[in-house]
Amino acid sequence: MTLKALLHPASVAIVGASQNPQKIGGMPVRLLAELGYRGTIHLINPAAEEVQGRRAYPSLAALPTTPDLAIIAVPAPAVEAALRQAADKGIGAAIVLSSGFAEVGEAGAAAQQRLADIARGSGMTLLGPNCLGTMNLREQLFATFSPAPLAGRPEPGAVAIVSQSGAFGGYAFSLARAGGLGLSHWITTGNEAATSVADVIDALVDDDDTRVILAYIEGARDGRRLQQALRRARAAGKPVIVTKVGRTDAGARAAMSHTASLSGEDSVYQAVFDDTGAVRATTIEQMFRLGQAFATGTPPRGRRLGIITVSGGVGTLMADAASDAGLALPPLPVAVAAELKRRIPFCSTANPVDVTGQITATYEVMDFAAIEAARCGAYDGLVLFLAAAGGAAGFADKFENTVRLVREAAPGLSLAFSGIVSPDLRRRLQAHGCLVHEEPTHAIEAMAAMERWLAAGADAVAVPSPVPETQSAATAMPPKDLPSGLLNEVAGLAFLASQGIPAAPHRHVRDADAAVEAWRALGGQAVLKIVSPDLLHKSDVGGVRVGLRDEEELREACATIEACVAAKAPQARREGFLVARRLDPRVELMLGARWDPTFGPLVILGLGGVAVELEPRTSVLTAPTTPARVRARLQALGVLRRLGVWRGHAPIDETPIVETVLRFAALAAALGPGLRTMEINPLMVTEDGVAAADAVVELGPPPQDQPSATRQAQSDLP
Amino acid sequence: MTLKALLHPASVAIVGASQNPQKIGGMPVRLLAELGYRGTIHLINPAAEEVQGRRAYPSLAALPTTPDLAIIAVPAPAVEAALRQAADKGIGAAIVLSSGFAEVGEAGAAAQQRLADIARGSGMTLLGPNCLGTMNLREQLFATFSPAPLAGRPEPGAVAIVSQSGAFGGYAFSLARAGGLGLSHWITTGNEAATSVADVIDALVDDDDTRVILAYIEGARDGRRLQQALRRARAAGKPVIVTKVGRTDAGARAAMSHTASLSGEDSVYQAVFDDTGAVRATTIEQMFRLGQAFATGTPPRGRRLGIITVSGGVGTLMADAASDAGLALPPLPVAVAAELKRRIPFCSTANPVDVTGQITATYEVMDFAAIEAARCGAYDGLVLFLAAAGGAAGFADKFENTVRLVREAAPGLSLAFSGIVSPDLRRRLQAHGCLVHEEPTHAIEAMAAMERWLAAGADAVAVPSPVPETQSAATAMPPKDLPSGLLNEVAGLAFLASQGIPAAPHRHVRDADAAVEAWRALGGQAVLKIVSPDLLHKSDVGGVRVGLRDEEELREACATIEACVAAKAPQARREGFLVARRLDPRVELMLGARWDPTFGPLVILGLGGVAVELEPRTSVLTAPTTPARVRARLQALGVLRRLGVWRGHAPIDETPIVETVLRFAALAAALGPGLRTMEINPLMVTEDGVAAADAVVELGPPPQDQPSATRQAQSDLP
Structure with a gap:
């Protein structure tokens, strides 16, 4: 789905063009006319021959040519006819700004469905209804009724914002303008009758103007489409920073009360983001911060961070942040440390390196430390903290020079600058691919997020085989004659065993x-x-x-x-x-699977036994999965620690657990919608391997209107 | 300790006054002369009769009058003589800017000790050495060699910044200026030969110009002094926002490598902050944000938060943040919700209340919702999210009016505004006691921090009795003839039993x-x-x-x-x-105590048994302690959940645990420095109460140079 007519239209028709620029049909006329759009503008208004000083046509049909994009801003009851005209005219894309559809109840939902049918029938892209429209900042295309662009526009840039919510979209636009974040596109999807945030992300993967995508999601109707789009973005090397609201129970209740979308369980979204390499932000500020960082900087190729500071205390604060973020702080090479000590006897040459306030007298020592740290190969990322010195005019050139020298010395190194800088110096440093954060811990956070994103890449774009390599061909697929209904425990254990998942004797x-x-x-x-x-x-x-x-x-x-x-x-x-x-397990796990109508096959892995009731710790995986994903979950759940050496126990290899989860996930994916429930609790982990000590399996025929399970699961893969 | 001569000097002498304003002895001359200090300035320089156009005296002794404050900026070897002159002259306070003392090794430490001795001998306040000095923003007193004030000063205000680190202090000064945070004092303590951050906090408690204190600590040499100062500040209703670096192992290592201070275990600092009601910030940005919030707003009197938003999605994001912060979101009264629905049929009247973008057309609905929410009594705090509308000029007056109406309707309500606002509107809203945060989750975070601070007040200022009320008089104090050395287990259990801590039969x-x-x-x-x-x-x-x-x-x-x-x-x-x-416990705890040379008596409470090795979860308490503090720790450790109803277990009352911890802490406090080790692991919790199933007790005579244990512990209390 390229959405070319929506994102890059060479001509636009406004249906319901109004003389009054304050109105929903008047504002887009004004914005397109005043703000420099260079394509053709057609106005449609059956009651006027001229609108805002331009000729108006009575209908789309009356237009002499076919525009790429129609902006529909008529009252809800008139939208369907207008959209049909657009389809008949052969228009490539339509944005329905009008509200009064699914958000107002069943009749509205039915009307909205008819819009979707018209669009599908004609192959036309449909955005909305009940959305705030789009902007293309490079082409000065403001297909929106938000007045925000009149007060100023962000610079054209490489970051696209796509938001389900118009109110959020408007806020984000203002934040981008205020924060100096350069934008390519700004797209709000509203009720998503036909085009979802996932569809837009998918289209932006192919958009040359866009390198980073900020996505705001309230709920996805088609979770598999979202997974697919996120995976394609990751494969293309375009980071997606996603804010999905409704993390907590209170948040999820709030989300349900205000959106017409199905708001899925948050842990499922988390699994989707984890498994596709999307970067989740929990605040708006963080979303923008990370967006700016990905648009500016070089992701570190590993976790080795070097910190050079003029304040030992802030160095410690950054070391705390690095530790929280899972980054390591290897020491400076001995020779470099010795030379530094020679130049500033009272500096600290550990990492963080504290060159002290001495740099105000002898700035060269900062250059020396930074260049040597860059050159020595001991670090994947380097953060320089210069405190308030960046505000002093005399230092701006020196800082820029340091950054340039470091980039020359180690072009692949991730580099960040923290301290007070002027907007001008900020831009100059960013132009060298250097992150700039006033708050030093934000520099660390950004670098850690970029490192995780890069490291997750290979796995996120891997297509997990529905049949893991660890599984023998004989048990590769479910038997042709699947048992059906709720199986008794013996039959359940036997079914799992036939798929290579062992039971306790x-x-x-x-x-x-x-x-x-x-x-x-x-x-x-x-x-x-x-x-x-x-x-x-x-x-x-x-x-x-x-x-x-x-x-x-x-x-x-x-x-x-x-x-x-x-x-x-x-x-x-x-x-x-x-x-x-009766086994004597080191660890009891629980392993469950279900078919989610939105997200497809899902696996739940968690601590079993008493923990399930007392302090539940579980994690969701999309199925099928990969060894790296399973290991990451085992780490996060504390399972790997429990398998390690403690109280004289010999360590237990986690490979049998990983293989069992891979098989279980592959089985869930292969069963598809026919999977009602599969649960093993507890899955016993002993020194001899793993064994199911209980099993609940319920299978059924897949619903009639769905393609077969295996085809469905495979069709999701890129 | 009032530190009046340091904080509010009517006259200042600069020893080592230099003609060159770039030099450490020249900058203070320039700053005091140029920036409006209205007290008397005396310059001391034996080699010049005039410095920067002012008369200079050859020595402090030669001055015709006695200044309140001496700024000493001579090279390290000359500092001692200068300080002695200041003492002989009867000067009230001295700031030693010079470096070259404890931070450079043993000889420097010895020289520093001599400075401390001179100050103590004469009753003179000594700040530094190796510090960046002080500023009093109301009195335009810039007793520092930092050039930062020349580039602009923060407004005078009610927030004091005290920092152990000069580099951090300089950075903080620039941040306050850039962020519009009004300051009363700015004080850096450097090597803390005689005056510590704790001493300054203590003095600021009595400073009428200061309502909020931002403290930056790398390590405290006298932890009991810090506790005392924090407790006095809490009792005076002055919030202390503290950044203590070295939270993580990596951070603690970094701290040790760069500071001459003893950096105590972080969990001990956390206990001190928790037990005294100090507010901990983990980033510099957060410290400033919270400082601004406490200086501006009204702390909520409870956890009931109302949210009114123009974006349902951002409402959900705020609901997530409220849930994370432990705040509740009770619904709007039914009548108010019904009236709101009548006015905006498609709004959401749950909490968060979404009045939708409709307010751009009919703003009155925002006033209605906000005033009714304020008036109904269902909320302790109210957050209004207005997205980008705040940037539009036409709305500024409306917003200010809304805020004024809400303040009138419910003066005790905590109120926050989030969205894009101009600097002018920000100031206007803050003048009404309304928090202003661009990022909506920051408004929630600030309100939650203020609520916790207020709620912690009564307990933080309570003086825990060394003899808890739950303990009978007979076992109130340790026996006169204390056993000594490492006790065998039987004797250890008997000793604890004599103090009311039961053992298993x-x-x-x-x-x-x-x-x-x-x-x-x-x-x-x-x-x-x-x-x-x-x-x-x-x-x-x-x-x-x-x-x-x-x-x-x-x-x-x-x-x-x-x-x-x-x-x-x-x-x-x-x-x-x-x-x-052999008992069959529901929960196994561990309880330990030690005498810390810096912080005095400390108790460690944690999960016992296997958890100690596998996934250690412990929390430190300062001793003696209070029931509220013990309950908060039991909650945080997950103990209360384990005592609740699960798997058919009847709930267990936590009171016997609380009483045991109170007795144990009181015993630790009473034993004082004679306490070597006390540890109970496991402490069994059954339906019948608690029982020690093991005990390690080692006692010794208190070190000769310390006052007796009990007096020491009691002298800490305010």
């Missing part, structure tokens, strides 16, 4: 005699459970017993379970007992 | 026969341990056995323990066995 037995035999065979440490396809929570009805010490206790337990279940769940089919070896 | 026995008898008496579920005053880690030498099922196993265990300990620790005295009932 167990036997399915019919009666107490067989249970005793199984118990002996399993070594005398076992769990006894009722088997029934009708019982999800077996322990609630007395269907589980542990700690059985001898045959007598086992027989007694069989009888008790039968009696309890019969009494408490008389409808449940009783299909004998499961006798399973 | 146990018996101390000499041999296996007695062990069997004790085992029976304790109900047959017991832990067996060697007793020895020489073994800190008994399990390392085979000195602990659990899971003993019968008498035979117990006898065998006694023999094995004897043999193991004799083999692995032959020097250790063996004093029989401890047989202790």
Whole structure:
């Protein structure tokens, strides 16, 4: 989807062009006429021959030529006819500014659906309705009724802003203008009848004017489309800084009360951003800061940060920030440190390097330290903190020179400058590809975000195979004749085992005699459970017993379970007992999967056992997934630490966990919409590997109106 | 300590006054002469009769009168003589700008100590050496060699900045100027030979020009003095916003490499800030932001926040931020919501209230919503988000009017405005006591910080009694004949029990026969341990056995323990066995105490058992402490959640834990410097209360040069 007619129209028609520039149909006329748009402007108004001093036509049909873009600013009831005319005329794109659609209720939603149908039927791009329009800052195209551009425009630049919300879009425009952020495009998507934020991101991937994308999302109707667009952007090396509101429960409630969109669970969005290499911002200020940084600077190729400061205390503050951000502070090479010490006896040559206020007398020492740090190869990024000196006129040339010398010495190095600078010096330093942040910790934060973005690249653009390499061909795909419905635990474990996900050793037995035999065979440490396809929570009805010490206790337990279940769940089919070896795990995990109508196959990985209730710690993965993503989640969940050496335990290799999650995710992806529920809790991790100690599996036929699971999952991949 | 001569001198002498205003002795002359200081200026230079066009005297002694303040700017070797002259002259305060003291090594440290001795001997206030001096913005007193004031000064205001670091101080001065933060004083303390940041905070508590204090600390030599000053400031209702660098290990390493101060453990500083109601900032920007907020606004009297926005999406973002900050978002009263809906049918009347972009047409609805929200009593704080509208000239008067109406309707309400505003409108809104933040989440953060500060007040200024009320008089104080040295576990448990801290039921026995008898008496579920005053880690030498099922196993265990300990620790005295009932705790805690030479008595509370090694979670408390502080720590550590209802457990009341921590802290405070170590790990929490299941206690005589423990601890209290 290139959206060329929307983003770069050579001619624009305004339907509902008004004489009054304060009106929704008048403002775009004024903005296009006054602010330098060089394409052709056509005005449509059946009641006037002239509007704002320009000729007006009675209808789109009456136009002598076909414009690229129609801006529709008529009242809601007239929009459908206007859009149909645009389609009939063969216009490439339409922006519907008018409100009164899905946001006002069911009738509006139906009207909006008709707009979408018209656009789809004619191959026309439709933006809106109920949006604030677009701007192309390079082409002075202001296809909006926001008066904001009249008060001044941001510089043309390489950053595109795409916002679902018009109010946010207007605010962002003003912030960009005030903060000196150069923009390529500004696009608001409103009700998203046909064109979503994801579609716009996808189009901007192919837009040569755009190198960085700021996206503001309230909720995505098509999560797979969002994933696809973010992955394409990452593959093209265009960072997407995304603000998705509704992180917390309170926020999600607020989002539901105000938007017509489906607001998905936040952890799912987080998974999408993590897995596609998108950069999430939690404040507006941070979104702009990171946008500016990605547009200006060089991402560090690793985590080794060098800090040179004129204030030891602020150096410490930056070291704190670097540590929080996961960056390392390797020392300066010994020879460089020695020479520095010779030049300033009281400086600190550790990293942070403190050249002290001495630079006001002998500035050369800053050049020496910075150039040597750049040249020595010990650092991927370098931050210079010059405090208030940057405000003094005499130093501006010196600073710019330092930055130029550092860039020459190490062109691939990521470089940031912090301190008070004039707007002029800021621009000069930025022109050398140097980040500039008044707050020193912001320089560290930006560099860390850029490093993560770069490092995530290879994995984010990797296409995870639905069949991981670790899985044998024999178990690659679900069997042709899938079981259906809620499986009993034995069948669930067997199904998972057929896919290469091992279970704890167990036997399915019919009666107490067989249970005793199984118990002996399993070594005398076992769990006894009722088997029934009708019982999800077996322990609630007395269907589980542990700690059985001898045959007598086992027989007694069989009888008790039968009696309890019969009494408490008389409808449940009783299909004998499961006798399973009791494992002594180092860690208990939980692993679940579901098919999300918006986002497709998802996997939930978390700490299992007591943690699930007491202090839930889970993380979502989009499926299929990759080893790097699984390892990152295991790290974040604290699982890797638990597998390490503590209290005399030998370390446990995480590879079997990673492979199990890969298989589980691949299975979820392959099952597609036929997946109702899969959950393993606990998944036991021992020194011998992993084993499912319980399984809930429910499968069903995929809904009729969806393509088959596997094709669906694969069609998402770029 | 009033520091009046330092903060408000009516006359100043500059020792080492130089003709060259670029020099350390010349800049203060220029600044005082040019920038409007109205006191008397005396210049001292033995080699010149005139300096920068003013008469110079050969020495302080030669002055016809006695100035209040001497600024000493001579080279390090000449400082001592100059300071002695100042003392002889009876001068009230001296600022030593010169460097070359403790920061350059031992000889410098000795010279610095002599300066401190001179000052103490004469009752003179001494600031520095190696500091950047002071400024009094109201009195145009610039007693500094920083050239920064020449480029412009911040407005006089109610915020004081005190910084240990001169480089940071200079940076902060420029930030205050650029950010429009009004200052009263600006003070840098440098090497702190005699006057520390804590001393300055203490003096500012009594300074009428100062309402808010921004403090930058690298490390405190006298932590008890810092606690005392912070507590006095809180009692006086003057917020202290403190940046203490070295939060992380990397930061602490950086701090150690550059400062001559002792940098204490960060968690101890955090405890001090928490317990005294100081507000910690982690970035410089945040310190200024919070300083401005406290200087401008009204702290909310509770956590109920109302949000009125023109953008539903940004409302959601603010709801996220409020949730992160622990603020609640109660709904608008039904009648107000209904009236709002009548006026703007498509607005959202939940909280956040979204009045939509409609306000550009009918602004009155914003007034209605804001005033009704203020008046209804449902909120402690109100945030208005107006996006970019604030930049439009036509709206400035409307906004100011809204703010005025809200202030009239509810004078005690905390009020914040977010959006783009001109500097002029910012000042106008702030004049009404309204916070102004461009970034909406910053408004939420500031309000939450003010709420926490206000709420912490009563507890922060409370003087915790060294003898908590929950403790009976009989066990109020440590026995006169304290045991000494490392106690064996039995003695340790007995000592704690004598102070009201219960132990798990146990018996101390000499041999296996007695062990069997004790085992029976304790109900047959017991832990067996060697007793020895020489073994800190008994399990390392085979000195602990659990899971003993019968008498035979117990006898065998006694023999094995004897043999193991004799083999692995032959020097250790063996004093029989401890047989202790094995408890089944809901939660295991750890509780430790130590005497810190800088901060006095400290208590460490944390999760016990496996968590100590795997995922340590601890929190420090200054001792003695209060129930509110202990409860806050239990909440933060996740203990309260573990005591709640989960997996069918009945909830456990936390009161016995709180009382035990209070007693433990009171004991630590009473023991004073005689406390070497006290540690209980684990402290078992069961439905029946708490019980120490292990104890390490080591006591010693207090060092000779310290006052007695109890007097020391009590003398800290205000």
